[in-house]
Amino acid sequence: MTRYQLKVNGENRELDVDSQMPLLWALRDVLGLVGTKYGCGIAQCGACTVHVNGTPTRSCLVRVSDISGQSVRTIEGLAQGTDLHPLQQAWIDLGVPQCGYCQAGQIMSAAALLEEKPTPTDADIDAAMAGNYCRCGTYNRIRKAIHSAATYFNAATPPSSVSPKEDVA
């Protein structure tokens, strides 16, 4: 066991874990941040997506020891205080989740996309989200919710005055 430092959702955390332990299990089992999900363990499904220094990363393969001292953001850290991230709001508004298990990973991938491309096209969304499986098949609502969140994301005016963008998908 070795001590590693991570900045998780803005807080400095010290982790006393095996050098081989993937970030996913350190988050879930050691820090109790269970919003990040295990799906496959081989970076195929995207359920474990978090941001490491702002980059969407499959936490099932990255070891804690590989990223010591770096900054990690998980689904629990996406809202600003009690303000939901526009993606979280859009997911609720459009009723995106079915079983809901993949959705934290979907939202984290989408959040990284909006940071990079605030007004993504369908093709941008497909490319950014292709690494995230949804077993229930919520893809069309996810695409719609990302477009919807993008209008908030870019709005200079308060969200309540933004008219909903309909039928974007």
Next chain:
Amino acid sequence: MNNNDLVSAVTKAVVRASSQPNLNRRSFLKLSGITGGGFLLASVLPMRLVAAEDLGSLVGSVELNTFIQVSSEGEITIYSSNPEMGQGIKTALPMIIAEEMGAKWEDVRVLQSPVDERFGLQGAGGSTTIPRSFDLMRQMGASAREMFIGAASTAMELPKDELKAHESAVSHTSGRSLTFGQLAALAVKQPVPDPSTLVFKDREDYTIIGTSISGVDNLVITTGLALFGIDTRVPDMLYGAYHKCPAIGGKIVSANIDEIKKLPGVKDAFLVKGNDNVRELLDGVAIIGTSTWAVFNAKQKLKVEWDESGASKDSWTDLVARAKALQNTRGDELIDESGSVDREFSDAENQTLTAFYEYPFVSHFCLEPMNCTAYYKAGTIGEKDTLELWIPTQFPAGAYRVTKPMYGLEQEQVTIHQMRLGGSFGRRISNEYVCEAIEMSRRAGAPVKHTWTREDNIHHDFFRVGGFQSVKGALSSKGKLVAFEDHFIGMTNDGKPVSGSRFRETEFPMLNVENVRATKTMFEIGTPCGPWRAPGANTTAFVIQSFIHELALAAGRDHLEFLLEIMGEPRWFDEGNIRSLNTGRAVDVIKLAAEKAGWGRKMPEGRGLGLAFHFSHAAHIAEVAEVSVDADKKLTVHNVTVAVDIGPIINMSGATSQVEGAVIDGLSTMAAQKITMENGRIQQSNFHDYKILRMPSSPRVDIHFIQSDYAPTGIGEPALPPLAPAVGNAIFAATGHRVRRMPLSEEGYTV
């Protein structure tokens, strides 16, 4: 704000926010602005922490206590009694109660109920929850409504028939009004109405049923709070993994236990002798450790010697060869026969067509792996042992089937928490992951969260059974279908047909065509199979609806017109039985799907429309797929038009979600999914060799409901079966190539 503060702030607001009735509502972006009432997020707490007295005064007596509680502040708590696995029942059932009750949806919060007999059958499966629970939910709501009206009548000294409950209040024509909160204490004292006296609302008066309501857990889901079985955390909890023989039924001989115990984070490892029941406990090696990673890592380093003398030797290659030898033959066993197929097939005037269809085994691959947290606590002197279980399962009380016979525990010694399921599709109805968790907790003397690796999930599934059908049809000189025959080649486990390996005597078009015969041949296999979204229907629809298209083409007729002719005059074969085909409803959805998809329009080269209908799970559904295929056999499904009659819709958002999901799941399964086995071993292991559909391949789904006056039925499964034949028929329309084998990848297509 640190994580705990966020969790606390979000939990305060979550129930109210996630119960907003308007999906397009944009005004509550700032959670802080809607916190207000101090809501308690009981749904993420263990139920025992949420005592009834914390929830305010109770309405009613025994019957009403079961589902509805109302506080003096007007908070309405509705228990959702059935497991939520993504089918939306946790939102739909409370909507029915709230509607009849006259509640305002914003005042409602939904809790997952405890596992208790007073809630009736707590299960989910077969798309049966809505048809089974609709009247009970209406009764619960109407009973509460009458008690509020009774209370208001007493308080206002006005006759009951001049009072009306709506918007969480009882009001009089004069404008006087009392809220449910104000009436709660008095309503408790009202007599519980005799259920037979209750009158339900007319459909045109609905204000909640039929609207779009976002899932009650959606805020919890999108903020990453604990909710699923796999998220369970109990003080002093350890973590477990369990390794079984890759060929089902192999017995444990030995393993490198001493080496495993030395690995980082491993607390214990031991051999387990099972009871040979694949749904309970098979032989294996249990590993207990301080994290999921520790036990998964150790599992990879296991060296196990198995005795495979009694294990499965199944081979997919062998099954295919045996089935192909039976092409164009009749089965050993008759399923049903009427008229004279032989006369029609031997009539020189008739045209006879035969075809052989094949479909593979597939996996459930629920994204949340199988898991169970168990805390087996040995009683100290004079006390009994107790067991607490946190299980994501379609039938939570199903665990009692093993706790008594295998562990000697009476029901009162066992507490079961039903957890949200990260997908199920028929998978989570067995007890093996529960038994494995109990074995580990009992040995450790501590709570153990047992998790399966993805590889475990694929190797030890209860698969959607593969199979074959040899079909034959006779067309009269006028191009009418005059005879139909099906030789169904299915599978048995221990001599019994596995789930979905059945061709019913009522299967379309057995009742519609005058001369029909269905026979079967069954192959005994060791590979365990189980229900998988729309069992039987998900493969038989592919065969029948593709073959009907083949017949239409052979007859030189339009597919739509040919299908409608077979459907015939409007009639309900078994009047009053919702599980019986109603040809009138079938014709209506077929026509609607065709109309909305623009059936008959001219398509460019390499692009086609394909039509299919299937009746299953009491649902009449037709689908039209629009598909193009390029020179490299790359398939694009542009659009799928779906017409559905399941009676009135409860939650429009939930129902459209289920249809969208079923279409995409159907395409995903058809595109590339296939489980094969050789020497009893499943040959796929994870998502690199078992591919599911990704977002760029997802088609647009255009959904139309016929909200007929028939009783509402479920929509979790039945929109899946018509997808494969619709796409297969569209491929033919686009290319002239007939798909008689799934998945499409085997035919050289990519999606």
